[in-house]
Amino acid sequence: MTHTVCKTNILPLTDVQIRDPFWSEYINLIRQVVVPYQWDALNDRIAEAEPSHAIQNFKIAAGEAEGEFYGMVFQDSDVAKWLEAVGYLLATERDPEIERIADGVIEIIAKAQQDDGYLNTYYTLKEPGKRWTNLAECHELYCAGHMIEGAVAYYQATGKRKILDVVCKFADYIDSVFGTEPGKLRGYDGHQEIELALMRLYEATGNERYLKLSRYFLEERGREPHFYDIEYEKRGKTTHFGPWIINDKSYSQAHKPIHEQDKAVGHAVRFVYMCTGMAHLAAVTGDAEMLESCKRLWDNMVSRQMYITGGIGSQSHGEAFSVDYDLPNDTVYAETCASIGLMFFAHRMLQLEPNSRYADVMERALYNTVIGGMSLDGKSFFYVNPLEVHPHACGANHIYEHVKPVRQGWFGCACCPPNVARTLASLGQYIYTVNQNTVYAHLYVSGEAKMVLSENQVVLSQESNYPWSGDIRFTVQTEKETAFTMALRIPDWCEEAELSINGINKPLDGIVVNGYAMIEGTWKQGDTIKLHLSMPVLRMKGHPLVRQTAGKVAIQRGPLVYCLEEADNEAGLYQFLLPREAELHVQEDPSLFGGIYVVTAEGRKEKFTDWGESLYKRNTDAETEPASLKFIPYYAWANRGLGEMRVWVREVHS
Amino acid sequence: MTHTVCKTNILPLTDVQIRDPFWSEYINLIRQVVVPYQWDALNDRIAEAEPSHAIQNFKIAAGEAEGEFYGMVFQDSDVAKWLEAVGYLLATERDPEIERIADGVIEIIAKAQQDDGYLNTYYTLKEPGKRWTNLAECHELYCAGHMIEGAVAYYQATGKRKILDVVCKFADYIDSVFGTEPGKLRGYDGHQEIELALMRLYEATGNERYLKLSRYFLEERGREPHFYDIEYEKRGKTTHFGPWIINDKSYSQAHKPIHEQDKAVGHAVRFVYMCTGMAHLAAVTGDAEMLESCKRLWDNMVSRQMYITGGIGSQSHGEAFSVDYDLPNDTVYAETCASIGLMFFAHRMLQLEPNSRYADVMERALYNTVIGGMSLDGKSFFYVNPLEVHPHACGANHIYEHVKPVRQGWFGCACCPPNVARTLASLGQYIYTVNQNTVYAHLYVSGEAKMVLSENQVVLSQESNYPWSGDIRFTVQTEKETAFTMALRIPDWCEEAELSINGINKPLDGIVVNGYAMIEGTWKQGDTIKLHLSMPVLRMKGHPLVRQTAGKVAIQRGPLVYCLEEADNEAGLYQFLLPREAELHVQEDPSLFGGIYVVTAEGRKEKFTDWGESLYKRNTDAETEPASLKFIPYYAWANRGLGEMRVWVREVHS
Structure with a gap:
C-alpha cells in the first residue's frame, strides 16, 4: 500500500527474512529475552527494576483497576514501544501466545481511550481537564506518536485493525485540535515523535489528513510568537521540570522554524x-x-x-x-x-x-x-x-x-x-529499498527478501559472514527473466571491491553511482552475484579540528570500530602507544563471545621507572617497553566486568 | 604575644615591609583597586555586580536601617574578609581614611551583636529563634570564624580592641553553647573555618578557652551518631540546599573523625x-x-x-x-x-x-x-x-x-x-618564620623584616628580582653582633644553588637540612648573604598514574608554571608539539604586562592537508610543520581577551 x-521504498517487514550468523542471534535475544523481560517490567514483575506501572496505568484508565497514575509523563510510551517491537517480531514469525498477550493489551488501550479519541493515561488519571496545556514539557503528542508507531507495526504484521482504528481516531481528534485554522491550537510537542509517526500512519492508511498534520507540526515549530511562551503564560507559568525547558528553545529545536535551522x-x-x-x-x-x-x-x-x-x-x-x-x-x-x-x-x-x-x-x-x-x-x-x-x-x-x-x-x-x-x-x-526496477542493498545481512521489480515477483537471497568477512553472495529467484538493476553499496571503509556475476568477473569502473555499484541485467532463476569487499584493518584519524582525537588513532575493520579493553591488555590504557608503522593483524578468536575477530599489534607501553611519590618531576622521561595490543569490537565491550576501555589510542612514530 | x-613562629605583619618589584604592584592593586572596589560592592554601589547587601544587613541588624536580610546565609563573611584585608593593609601602612571607614563598620557590627554575644545577620533578621538549628548547611560558625579572623587582623594592625572584644564575647558565647559537657550542643559547622579562627584568637589573646574550643570542633567532627542527622531530625527534616549536604558527609569531611581520615x-x-x-x-x-x-x-x-x-x-x-x-x-x-x-x-x-x-x-x-x-x-x-x-x-x-x-x-x-x-x-x-635563633626564609620577596634572634633585634633585608631571577641578597642590620642561623629554602625546582657570605663562596654540602641551607654564623651590621638559585627552564612530567598528563610536558621556570596562549601562538594549541630535544629559551619581554619572562622553543604543529569535510578518514597521517612556541607564565593568562590556553603540551621525539 x-x-x-x-x-526508493522500504520493503514490508513481512517480506524480509533474516537468517544471518551475526544478526539472527540478536533478533532471537530480542524475541526470547528482551521482549519477555520488558513485558514483565511493564507489569512490575521484575524485583530489581524500578517500578514501571505502565500497564497498570492503562488498566486504571480503562476502568479495569483501581488506583492512581504512577510514573513519568511519558510512561505510556513504554507500552507502545513494546507493542511496536511485538509487531515487528510477528511480522517475521507469527507467535499465537505473544499475539494473545498483545491483543489483550490492545483491548485495555482501546478501553482507556476517551470518547473523543484522546488517549493518555497521565492526563486522564492525574490531570483531567488539563490536556494540551503543557506541550513543551509533558510529551502528550510524543506518547501519541509512539502509540501510532506501535499500532502501525502491529497492524502491518497481523492485519488486525483494532489498534489502528484506535490511533486513527486519536489522530483525527488531534487534527481537530491542532492547526493553523481559526480556533485551533497552534502548538507542537516539546519532544518530537508525532511528526514521524503521522507519516507512518499516512503510509499505512493513505489518509492525507495525517500527512498534512505531520507537515503542520513540523512547520509550525519555532514560529514567533513562541507557542511555549504562550501556553506558559496561559497556564499561569507552572512548570513540570523547571522553566529552562520553556526558555531554552534550542533544547527541543524550537528556537527557529525548521527551514531556518x-x-x-x-x-x-x-x-x-x-x-x-x-x-x-x-x-x-x-x-x-x-x-x-x-x-x-x-x-x-x-x-x-x-x-x-x-x-x-x-x-x-x-x-x-x-x-x-x-x-x-x-x-x-x-x-x-x-x-x-x-x-x-x-x-x-x-x-x-x-x-x-x-x-x-x-x-x-x-x-x-x-x-x-x-x-x-x-x-x-x-x-x-x-x-x-x-x-x-x-x-x-x-x-x-x-x-x-x-x-x-x-x-x-x-x-x-x-x-x-x-x-x-x-x-x-533497513537492508533494502526498491523502486520500479532497482533494488538497493544498503546493509549486508543474510536472508531472503521478496520484492516486485519491473512488475515481476523476485526473491533475493543474500549470504555472507558479515561483518567479519566482506564476501557477499546474492542469488536471484524469479519465475521469469526480469530486467532490473542490483545496486550494491560500496561502503566508505572499503578500499577495493570486486564483483562477479555467475562466476564471471565484472569491473566496477564506471558503474558506481552515489556509492552503489549499479549492476544492470536481465536476471533469471539462480543467477548469482558475488561482491568482494576488501576488509583491511584501518587506522582511522579524526578531523584536524577535533581536539580529542589529535595524536590518536582508532582501529576499524569493516563497519566495526575497535577498542582496547583492560581485560585483554592491562590497566593504564592511556599509556599504550600504537606505532604508526606497526602491523595490524586480524584473526578470529572462537573463544571470545562465541567467536569474534580481534585485531592485534605490537605496540609500546610507557613506563617510568622508580618514579616515587612526587606528582610532578622535572626532566624525567618515560621509557617505553614492548606491549602487545589486542583490540575487540567496540560493541562487545563491557561484557567481562569492570575495566578500562578506550577507542582512540595514542599514536607514535616507532 | x-x-x-x-x-617556628610567624612574624607579626607590622614587622614586615615588602618592597618588591613583583609583589609591591600586587599589594598596591589590593590597596588601591580591590579593597575600595570591594567596599563599593559591599555597599551595593557597583552597578554591574550582583547585589551584595552585606553592609545593609548589618545596618538593619544594628537597628540603623529598615529592611530585610538579603543574600546568602554566609553574606556576613564578605564584610569580615574585607575587614581582615583592611587590617593587613593597615599593619604595613596606616591610612586614616580607611581606618575611619573600618571603625565605622566595626561600630555597626558591634551594634548588630546580640546581648548574649551572638552575631549573625541572617539568623538575627531572617530566622530569629532558629540559631544553631542547621549547622550542616547554614555557615553560622563559618561566619563567626571569618569575623574572628577580621577582628584579629584589625586588632593586630591598629591595637584597637573594640572588634576584638566583640568577637571574644561571641566566642565565649559559642563556647557556652558547644562542647561535650552535659546540656551543650555536640555540633560543628558544615563549613570549617571556626577552628582555624579560634586558634588565631587564642594566639591574639592567650585565652586557652579558644584553643580548647577549636580542638573540640576539630575532634567532634564525624563522630557517631552523626550530628548532621540529629539536627536534621530535630528541625523536622528541612533543608536549605537539599538533603545531599546532610547525606554526603564526606563533602564536608564529616564522614569520619579526623584522626581516622x-x-x-x-x-x-x-x-x-x-x-x-x-x-x-x-x-x-x-x-x-x-x-x-x-x-x-x-x-x-x-x-x-x-x-x-x-x-x-x-x-x-x-x-x-x-x-x-x-x-x-x-x-x-x-x-x-x-x-x-x-x-x-x-x-x-x-x-x-x-x-x-x-x-x-x-x-x-x-x-x-x-x-x-x-x-x-x-x-x-x-x-x-x-x-x-x-x-x-x-x-x-x-x-x-x-x-x-x-x-x-x-x-x-x-x-x-x-x-x-x-x-x-x-x-x-608568609616570607619568614623564626624561632629562638633561626630565621627561615620560605619565600623570596624583597623588603625588610624585623625580628628577635638570640634575644637581639635584627632587621633582615632581602633583595631580588624573583621570580624572574634566582639571585637573592640578604643584608643583616643589627646593633650588636648576633649568633643565629639563616635557613634559606632551596626550592624543589632548583638544580644548583650557590651561596656566598660577604663575597666569599660557601659550599652547600652538608648544610642543607629538610630543604633549607642552614647557615650558622655570628652576624654583624652589613653582613651579606648571596644566594644563587639556578633557574633553568624545566620540562615537567606528571606521575605515570595521572592519565591527563601522559605524553605531555609542562614548562616551569623557578616557581612559575608556563602555558601556551592563543594570543602568542595561534588557535589549535592541541596541535602543537614540543620535541623532547627542543631547546627552551628564556628571555625578558618588556612589552608584555610591564615586563615578564617568556619561554620560547622551536616546535612543530600538526597539519592535515586537504582534509575536506569528513569527520573521520582512514590511513591519513598528519604532517607536521615547524612552529615557534611561546610560553607565558600561567598567572598572566587571559589578560588579552578570549583565546585558547594550555599548560600541558604534547611532547614528541623530534
Missing part, C-alpha cells in the same frame, strides 16, 4: 526524530525545500558532531549536541536512543535519495553504538556510550557521574532498552 | 581550612596525633590530587577532590579559594616542622593559581582555574559550563576576590 513518490543543536534524540519526520515527508511529497533542510541538518550533524562509533549528542547536560567538532571521549553522552534515531533519519534519507553516505552512517551507528547499547546476553543496557572509560573515577559527584562503566539492568526512564528492541526487531526494513 | 611551643575528599576549601586549624593546633600544642593526621592528609593531597599549578579540587560537582591521580585539565575546578587555603595549610605546617616541601607547595599555589585568580588590573577574578581552555566550547549546558575563559567581575557568591585580597595583603606573613 504505497501512496508515495519516494525515489542549519545546525544540529539541543537534545539529540529530539533532533533526529524531528529530522526523520522531515525526511519522510520530503520523500513522500518530493518537497524540495524540505529535502534541502534535511540535507543541511544531516551534513552538519555527521560532519561536525558524530562520534566514530555513530554516537551523537556529546553533552550530558540536556543529552545534547555541543558545538562543532567538540567530541569528548570520556565525558561523552552519545545516548543509545540518539544513535537509533540517527538510523531512522538515515533510513528515510535513503528513500529520498539513494546515496551510500546515509547508509554508511546508518551502518556505523548500528554496528557500534546501537548494538553496543545492549549486553551480549540482552539483559543490561547502556544509556551513555563512552569511547573512553576510567572506572575508578566513575561515580557520584564526578564529571563522569552519568557514565556507567558497566551496563545497567532496566531504567526508571526506560527509553533505551525498548528502543533497541524495536530497532533490532525491525532490522529487515 | 606568643603562647606557643611552635617550632586518610584522604583528601569532599569540598576542597572546607578540607584545607580544616587542615589549617589542625596544623595550627598541632603547632601550638605539640600534639603528636594531630601532627600525624596533618601529615597524612597533606601527603595524600599533594602527592595524589594537586595540579602542577597548585590547584586542588578537580571536580565541579561539589567543588571537590576526586579520586587519586584524577586531574582533568579542561573540566577542572581548582578553585582560587582552595589554593589560598592550601597556602594557609602549608604555612601552618611550616610552623610545625620547617620543611621545604610545605614551602614549595605554598610557593607553587601562590605564584600560579592564587595570583592567576586575579586579572593584572585587579578588576576581575577566576573561581575556576583551568589548565586547558577551549573558549568556543565554554557555555551553558556544556560540561565546561563552570569554566570561564575570561575572568568575571564580581560574583554573587563573592568568596574568591576578597580571599585573594586578604591573602596578598598579608603576604608579609
Whole structure:
C-alpha cells in the first residue's frame, strides 16, 4: 500500500527474512529475552527494576483497576514501544501466545481511550481537564506518536485493525485540535515523535489528513510568537521540570522554524526524530525545500558532531549536541536512543535519495553504538556510550557521574532498552529499498527478501559472514527473466571491491553511482552475484579540528570500530602507544563471545621507572617497553566486568 | 604575644615591609583597586555586580536601617574578609581614611551583636529563634570564624580592641553553647573555618578557652551518631540546599573523625581550612596525633590530587577532590579559594616542622593559581582555574559550563576576590618564620623584616628580582653582633644553588637540612648573604598514574608554571608539539604586562592537508610543520581577551 513518490521504498517487514550468523542471534535475544523481560517490567514483575506501572496505568484508565497514575509523563510510551517491537517480531514469525498477550493489551488501550479519541493515561488519571496545556514539557503528542508507531507495526504484521482504528481516531481528534485554522491550537510537542509517526500512519492508511498534520507540526515549530511562551503564560507559568525547558528553545529545536535551522543543536534524540519526520515527508511529497533542510541538518550533524562509533549528542547536560567538532571521549553522552534515531533519519534519507553516505552512517551507528547499547546476553543496557572509560573515577559527584562503566539492568526512564528492541526487531526494513526496477542493498545481512521489480515477483537471497568477512553472495529467484538493476553499496571503509556475476568477473569502473555499484541485467532463476569487499584493518584519524582525537588513532575493520579493553591488555590504557608503522593483524578468536575477530599489534607501553611519590618531576622521561595490543569490537565491550576501555589510542612514530 | 611551643613562629605583619618589584604592584592593586572596589560592592554601589547587601544587613541588624536580610546565609563573611584585608593593609601602612571607614563598620557590627554575644545577620533578621538549628548547611560558625579572623587582623594592625572584644564575647558565647559537657550542643559547622579562627584568637589573646574550643570542633567532627542527622531530625527534616549536604558527609569531611581520615575528599576549601586549624593546633600544642593526621592528609593531597599549578579540587560537582591521580585539565575546578587555603595549610605546617616541601607547595599555589585568580588590573577574578581552555566550547549546558575563559567581575557568591585580597595583603606573613635563633626564609620577596634572634633585634633585608631571577641578597642590620642561623629554602625546582657570605663562596654540602641551607654564623651590621638559585627552564612530567598528563610536558621556570596562549601562538594549541630535544629559551619581554619572562622553543604543529569535510578518514597521517612556541607564565593568562590556553603540551621525539 504505497501512496508515495519516494525515489526508493522500504520493503514490508513481512517480506524480509533474516537468517544471518551475526544478526539472527540478536533478533532471537530480542524475541526470547528482551521482549519477555520488558513485558514483565511493564507489569512490575521484575524485583530489581524500578517500578514501571505502565500497564497498570492503562488498566486504571480503562476502568479495569483501581488506583492512581504512577510514573513519568511519558510512561505510556513504554507500552507502545513494546507493542511496536511485538509487531515487528510477528511480522517475521507469527507467535499465537505473544499475539494473545498483545491483543489483550490492545483491548485495555482501546478501553482507556476517551470518547473523543484522546488517549493518555497521565492526563486522564492525574490531570483531567488539563490536556494540551503543557506541550513543551509533558510529551502528550510524543506518547501519541509512539502509540501510532506501535499500532502501525502491529497492524502491518497481523492485519488486525483494532489498534489502528484506535490511533486513527486519536489522530483525527488531534487534527481537530491542532492547526493553523481559526480556533485551533497552534502548538507542537516539546519532544518530537508525532511528526514521524503521522507519516507512518499516512503510509499505512493513505489518509492525507495525517500527512498534512505531520507537515503542520513540523512547520509550525519555532514560529514567533513562541507557542511555549504562550501556553506558559496561559497556564499561569507552572512548570513540570523547571522553566529552562520553556526558555531554552534550542533544547527541543524550537528556537527557529525548521527551514531556518542549519545546525544540529539541543537534545539529540529530539533532533533526529524531528529530522526523520522531515525526511519522510520530503520523500513522500518530493518537497524540495524540505529535502534541502534535511540535507543541511544531516551534513552538519555527521560532519561536525558524530562520534566514530555513530554516537551523537556529546553533552550530558540536556543529552545534547555541543558545538562543532567538540567530541569528548570520556565525558561523552552519545545516548543509545540518539544513535537509533540517527538510523531512522538515515533510513528515510535513503528513500529520498539513494546515496551510500546515509547508509554508511546508518551502518556505523548500528554496528557500534546501537548494538553496543545492549549486553551480549540482552539483559543490561547502556544509556551513555563512552569511547573512553576510567572506572575508578566513575561515580557520584564526578564529571563522569552519568557514565556507567558497566551496563545497567532496566531504567526508571526506560527509553533505551525498548528502543533497541524495536530497532533490532525491525532490522529487515533497513537492508533494502526498491523502486520500479532497482533494488538497493544498503546493509549486508543474510536472508531472503521478496520484492516486485519491473512488475515481476523476485526473491533475493543474500549470504555472507558479515561483518567479519566482506564476501557477499546474492542469488536471484524469479519465475521469469526480469530486467532490473542490483545496486550494491560500496561502503566508505572499503578500499577495493570486486564483483562477479555467475562466476564471471565484472569491473566496477564506471558503474558506481552515489556509492552503489549499479549492476544492470536481465536476471533469471539462480543467477548469482558475488561482491568482494576488501576488509583491511584501518587506522582511522579524526578531523584536524577535533581536539580529542589529535595524536590518536582508532582501529576499524569493516563497519566495526575497535577498542582496547583492560581485560585483554592491562590497566593504564592511556599509556599504550600504537606505532604508526606497526602491523595490524586480524584473526578470529572462537573463544571470545562465541567467536569474534580481534585485531592485534605490537605496540609500546610507557613506563617510568622508580618514579616515587612526587606528582610532578622535572626532566624525567618515560621509557617505553614492548606491549602487545589486542583490540575487540567496540560493541562487545563491557561484557567481562569492570575495566578500562578506550577507542582512540595514542599514536607514535616507532 | 606568643603562647606557643611552635617550632617556628610567624612574624607579626607590622614587622614586615615588602618592597618588591613583583609583589609591591600586587599589594598596591589590593590597596588601591580591590579593597575600595570591594567596599563599593559591599555597599551595593557597583552597578554591574550582583547585589551584595552585606553592609545593609548589618545596618538593619544594628537597628540603623529598615529592611530585610538579603543574600546568602554566609553574606556576613564578605564584610569580615574585607575587614581582615583592611587590617593587613593597615599593619604595613596606616591610612586614616580607611581606618575611619573600618571603625565605622566595626561600630555597626558591634551594634548588630546580640546581648548574649551572638552575631549573625541572617539568623538575627531572617530566622530569629532558629540559631544553631542547621549547622550542616547554614555557615553560622563559618561566619563567626571569618569575623574572628577580621577582628584579629584589625586588632593586630591598629591595637584597637573594640572588634576584638566583640568577637571574644561571641566566642565565649559559642563556647557556652558547644562542647561535650552535659546540656551543650555536640555540633560543628558544615563549613570549617571556626577552628582555624579560634586558634588565631587564642594566639591574639592567650585565652586557652579558644584553643580548647577549636580542638573540640576539630575532634567532634564525624563522630557517631552523626550530628548532621540529629539536627536534621530535630528541625523536622528541612533543608536549605537539599538533603545531599546532610547525606554526603564526606563533602564536608564529616564522614569520619579526623584522626581516622586518610584522604583528601569532599569540598576542597572546607578540607584545607580544616587542615589549617589542625596544623595550627598541632603547632601550638605539640600534639603528636594531630601532627600525624596533618601529615597524612597533606601527603595524600599533594602527592595524589594537586595540579602542577597548585590547584586542588578537580571536580565541579561539589567543588571537590576526586579520586587519586584524577586531574582533568579542561573540566577542572581548582578553585582560587582552595589554593589560598592550601597556602594557609602549608604555612601552618611550616610552623610545625620547617620543611621545604610545605614551602614549595605554598610557593607553587601562590605564584600560579592564587595570583592567576586575579586579572593584572585587579578588576576581575577566576573561581575556576583551568589548565586547558577551549573558549568556543565554554557555555551553558556544556560540561565546561563552570569554566570561564575570561575572568568575571564580581560574583554573587563573592568568596574568591576578597580571599585573594586578604591573602596578598598579608603576604608579609608568609616570607619568614623564626624561632629562638633561626630565621627561615620560605619565600623570596624583597623588603625588610624585623625580628628577635638570640634575644637581639635584627632587621633582615632581602633583595631580588624573583621570580624572574634566582639571585637573592640578604643584608643583616643589627646593633650588636648576633649568633643565629639563616635557613634559606632551596626550592624543589632548583638544580644548583650557590651561596656566598660577604663575597666569599660557601659550599652547600652538608648544610642543607629538610630543604633549607642552614647557615650558622655570628652576624654583624652589613653582613651579606648571596644566594644563587639556578633557574633553568624545566620540562615537567606528571606521575605515570595521572592519565591527563601522559605524553605531555609542562614548562616551569623557578616557581612559575608556563602555558601556551592563543594570543602568542595561534588557535589549535592541541596541535602543537614540543620535541623532547627542543631547546627552551628564556628571555625578558618588556612589552608584555610591564615586563615578564617568556619561554620560547622551536616546535612543530600538526597539519592535515586537504582534509575536506569528513569527520573521520582512514590511513591519513598528519604532517607536521615547524612552529615557534611561546610560553607565558600561567598567572598572566587571559589578560588579552578570549583565546585558547594550555599548560600541558604534547611532547614528541623530534
